Amino acid sequence: MEKHPSFPAVSHLLKKYPNVGGALFQTYNDLSLGQGWKDVQVLDLQTCSRPALRGIRPGSDVSVYVLPCWLSENLTMSLVHGAFEDMGGVTEFYMAITAEDSSIVYYKLSKGLVKPQL
Numbered sequence: 001m002e003k004h005p006s007f008p009a010v011s012h013l014l015k016k017y018p019n020v021g022g023a024l025f026q027t028y029n030d031l032s033l034g035q036g037w038k039d040v041q042v043l044d045l046q047t048c049s050r051p052a053l054r055g056i057r058p059g060s061d062v063s064v065y066v067l068p069c070w071l072s073e074n075l076t077m078s079l080v081h082g083a084f085e086d087m088g089g090v091t092e093f094y095m096a097i098t099a100e101d102s103s104i105v106y107y108k109l110s111k112g113l114v115k116p117q118l
Helices: 007-016 021-034 077-086
Strands: 038-045 050-056 063-070 092-098 104-110
Touching (some): 021 038, 038 077
Antiparallel strands (some): 092 104
């Protein structure tokens, strides 16, 4: 992993959060290399004690937040509330659920009750 070109961008938080470091590295590479997001930045969320990502999707000018986690993790509502707090008043973010086989599923989480899109 240390020899991968994207390692320097995430290395400082891989050491701080080793339990989700692999999910962070995998999600960072998927967004920046696989999906072609621009300006992907690694963030340190203090309230929920974990890393997150912020970037811009292709064809957009709006920053989107992504919270990497493992499929095997026990996720709580306090984690979600803490992430919303740390992300500075955003109304939605994506949770990147990663698995050991390198698959990733992105779930959109919205603050409060939101009517589904038709």
